Amino acid sequence: MYGLTAEQTQQLLNNPSRTALGINVLRWGNLLQFLCFMALPAILVAAVAQFNLIQIGGYKIKPTANKTLGSILLALGMIPAVALLTALCKHLPWGNLGTLFSKFDTKRQAIFEAMLDMETYTELWVCIGILAVLPAIFEELVFRGLMIKMASNTFRRKRTAVLFQAFVFATIHFSPFEFAGIFAMGLIFGLIYVSTGSLWYSTIVHFIFNASTVVVQFITLKHFNTTGIYFNVESWLAQPAVYLISIPIATVGLFLTLKK
Numbered sequence: 061m062y063g064l065t066a067e068q069t070q071q072l073l074n075n076p077s078r079t080a081l082g083i084n085v086l087r088w089g090n091l092l093q094f095l096c097f098m099a100l101p102a103i104l105v106a107a108v109a110q111f112n113l114i115q116i117g118g119y120k121i122k123p124t125a126n127k128t129l130g131s132i133l134l135a136l137g138m139i140p141a142v143a144l145l146t147a148l149c150k151h152l153p154w155g156n157l158g159t160l161f162s163k164f165d166t167k168r169q170a171i172f173e174a175m176l177d178m179e180t181y182t183e184l185w186v187c188i189g190i191l192a193v194l195p196a197i198f199e200e201l202v203f204r205g206l207m208i209k210m211a212s213n214t215f216r217r218k219r220t221a222v223l224f225q226a227f228v229f230a231t232i233h234f235s236p237f238e239f240a241g242i243f244a245m246g247l248i249f250g251l252i253y254v255s256t257g258s259l260w261y262s263t264i265v266h267f268i269f270n271a272s273t274v275v276v277q278f279i280t281l282k283h284f285n286t287t288g289i290y291f292n293v294e295s296w297l298a299q300p301a302v303y304l305i306s307i308p309i310a311t312v313g314l315f316l317t318l319k320k
Contacts, residue, residue, distance in 0.1 A: 090190060094195070099198045117205050121256070129316060130318075131313065133309050133312055135269045135272070138310050139272060141307070142242075146237055164235075165235065196266040196267035200262050207228065208221050221250075223250075226249075245266075248262075249266065276293055
C-alpha cells in the first residue's frame with residue numbers, strides 16, 4: 061500500500077500513526093480486511109450452500125414506515141445503553157485479566173481514533189462507508205441471515221440459534237469490555253430478523269448505530285479545532301438524564317419494529 065513494504069504496512073496497522081499516511085493505511089487496510097474476511101466469505105458460503113441471499117435477507121419484503129421509524133428510534137436509544145454496559149464491564153473485578161484487557165482495549169481504541177481522525181466531509185463519508193455502510197449490510201447478512209439460517213438447522217429452537225449468532229457476533233469483535241454490549245445488540249438484531257423475516261430493519265439499526273459514532277467523532281473534532289475544547293462524549297452519555305430520555309425512545313422503537 062502506497063509503495064510500502066509488507067513489514068512497513070504491518071507496522072502501521074499494528075501501531076497506529078496519526079500521520080496522513082498512517083491514517084489512510086488504517087482506513088484502507090480495514091476495508092480490505094473486511095472485504096476479505098467478511099464480505100467474500102459470505103458470498104462464497106451462500107454460493108456453495110446454494111442459498112438465495114435475497115430470500116434469506118427478506119429483501120423482497122417492502123419496509124413499512126412504522127417499522128422503519130421504530131428502527132431509527134431503537135438505534136438512537138440503544139447508544140447510551142451499550143455505552144453503559146461497556147462502562148460497567150470495565151469496572152468488574154477482572155484481576156490479572158483486567159490488565160490484559162485494558163492493554164488490548166487501549167490499542168484497539170487508538171486504532172479507531174486514528175481511523176476517525178477526520179478534517180473534511182469527504183473523509184467523513186469515507187469513514188461512514190467503511191465503518192457503517194459495509195458492516196451494516198454484510199454483518200447483518202452473515203450473522204442474522206446466514207448464521208441463523210444454518211444454526212436453525214442444527215438447534216431445536218430458533219431462540220438458541222439467535223443466542224448462538226449473538227455470541228459469535230460479540231466474540232468476533234475481539235473487545236472484552238464491549239462484549240456484553242455487542243452481545244445485547246446481536247440479540248436485538250436477531251430478534252428483529254426472526255420477528256420480521258427481513259434484514260431491512262436490523263440493517264437500519266446497525267447502520268445508524270455505527271454511523272452515529274463516526275458523526276459524533278467528526279463533530280467533536282470540529283468543535284475541538286474551532287474552540288480548543290474537547291467534548292467528552294463518554295461523560296455526557298453517563299448522565300442520568302440521558303437514560304431517562306433514551307430508554308423510553310428505545311422501548312418505543314423496539315415496540316414499533318416488532319409490532320405485527
